[in-house]
Amino acid sequence: MKMHVAVDIGASSGRLVLGEIKNNRLELTEIHRFKNGFTEKQGRCLWNIDQLFTEILAGLAKVRQEGVTKCTLSIDTWAVDYALVDVAGERIGEVVSYRDHRTDHTIDHVTAKLPADVIYQKTGIQFLPFNTLYQLYEEDPALLAKADKILFVPDYLGFLLTGEMRTEVTNASTSQMLNLKTRTFDEELLALSGVRKEQFAPFAEPGDFLGKVKPALTAEYGLPETDVIVAPTHDTAAAVAGTPGVGTDWAYLSSGTWSLLGIESREPIVGQQAFAANYTNEWGVYGSYRFLKNIMGMWLVQEVARLLKGAYSFPELAALAEKEEAFQFFFPPLDERFLNPADMIQEIQAYCRETGQAVPETPGQVTRAIYDNLAICYTLQLRELMQLTGKTLSSLYIVGGGANVALLNQLTADLSGLRVFAGPTEATAIGNLAVQLIASKELADIAHARKLIKESFPIETYIPSGENFAEVLAKYQMICEENGGLKHVN
Structure with a gap:
């Protein structure tokens, strides 16, 4: 039976959940749980992104200790926040939390340059002060100039695991920078925030194959052989997928x-x-x-x-x-x-x-x-x-x-x-796993997945x-x- 791992990280905690279909039911086993939260340093609210990656590796090592030698894995997190990465693949600066106050008044500045109704018609996305559009608008220009790529948090974690860079669409859509008609980044909105389309990795859809966990990580941490599948990386997208x-x-x-x-x-x-x-x-x-x-x-x-x-x-x-x-x-x-x-x-x-x-x-x-x-x-x-x-x-x-x-x-x-x-209370992890099961051909489609979920959980x-x-x-x-x-x- 195939084994699948959901890495599900929220704003206050994260977990690695092992899933498999047994006796026509989806069974979950929580393998690893850890705390998350931003810290305030020098007036900024920052995520400890390195610690999150360390926790993923620790959890995946526990999966191997459970006797799992091969598995798939997908990552979902919260939306809108990002890491800046240079041409050598090294992170530039810290990952700022959406609850930071740097964007408290940015919507007014941006909509003074481009009317709110125009932005809404382009993107269909609600106006929230922490949308990536406004975060990038307030980003240090010197850091942006050094950035070869802008990776949303789950995409960055996937890159650390595999070395592959992609921009997953459910998370990217929350940025308020994707155009509904062209289904790509809107260059007028990018220009407002001082970034270029080339600074984003190619798009990926939920269910796409991202890559294998790096052999060096597998050997160093004692990990199972792991294929990383692109999840609906925005945790709400995963939760809705897991709603029966x-x-x-x-x-x-x-x-x-x-x-x-x-x-x-x-x-x-x-x-x-x-x-x-x-x-x-x-x-x-x-x-x-x-x-x-x-x-x-x-x-x-x-x-x-x-x-x-x-x-x-x-x-x-x-x-x-x-x-x-x-x-x-x-x-x-x-x-x-x-x-x-x-x-x-x-x-x-x-x-x-x-x-x-x-x-x-x-x-x-x-x-x-x-x-x-x-x-x-x-x-x-x-x-x-x-x-x-x-x-x-x-x-x-x-x-x-x-x-x-x-x-x-x-x-x-x-x-x-x-x-x-x-x-179910674990709908986010379940939706993450459902996409892996569909990608692995164990389930036919999302309707089949929701039927299985309804039959599997109280x-x-x-x-x-x-x-x-x-x-x-x-x-x-x-x-x-x-x-x-x-x-x-x-």
Whole structure:
């Protein structure tokens, strides 16, 4: 039986997961897990990219220790961030995190040179301050001048493993620099950020063969013989590929550090309404598009847990929240002030205080406020999604770590009126593996893969209560609108 390894690295942790089909089920074994996170150095938020590569090698060595002598491997990570590489293949400088504040005001500078609606018609990508377009605009010109290639983070890790450079399309599309019509980098947008098309490696699609892990690495670290397959390297693209939706009347919510809410479409949707609503058309697997909205997600709770210095686990915070009364505090998770504040708890409290509300004080109240307002936000965005697409949705699939939060899942079902299916939690790794299985001819196509996923993993169902929450939704909207509206993360 063929063995496959998913390297799945998120903003807060990474893992190597071994997958194989046994008894008509996809079975997963987590081989290696490690922490991730940016660090602040001299006013910059930086990733430790060398440590991530070391962890990949350590995990792959563990795969060999499990008795696996041959396997395939694919890498997915977060989007938009990049490494600069010189002509000798050496990295230039550090890899800056998308949460760095260097691009806080860059959208205004760029759209003063090229109108926002023109950029949207070219790319179909939502305006987020950390898109690669704006990061490159703020990049040190001296470093850019030295760069022979600009590699997105998962492409750079793949290059370190194999020596081969490619630009995987699902991740590259999030840069806001790919043209929907030409399906390549838009030279007018590149010129705005001071880079050239030649500074990007040739494109690769999910399922393409990248190369073999370098023999020197295999020998030095005791690795299995490994063929590296190009994953949908953007973790959201992988998560959607791993979502077991059937038919066309479902939406997905990839619930992790970010909440990515949308549908899978065969064509981009770039009308004026989609532009005004700041929806994005990220490229997906096998010619699809992910028409979705970015919403601040579990990052809010992650920051609360961090500020409480580990006093409570995530399940313990959820248990505390469940004991609190619902819908006592309102704040908009889409507002840019919650992107990376110095203190998330104080920022939520400050918003409530500024808007004349009671203020959440205890860990349970703060966490309850987060879950209540995320569920409200999901509901309003689902309504907007249906208006923009003309679809009538009957169900929402929640995948990723947030699928474990039963309170939030039930709140979302109750407020939205949709059936909520929660799971699998490891959808990103599963989608990564699904593409490997298709590339290896063990599965025929993505429909076959989703059928296998649905039959392989437990999925919890949440039925709407039928209660009317119109007053709750109206109060949320009133508070937002009466206090300057939303300063969207755009």
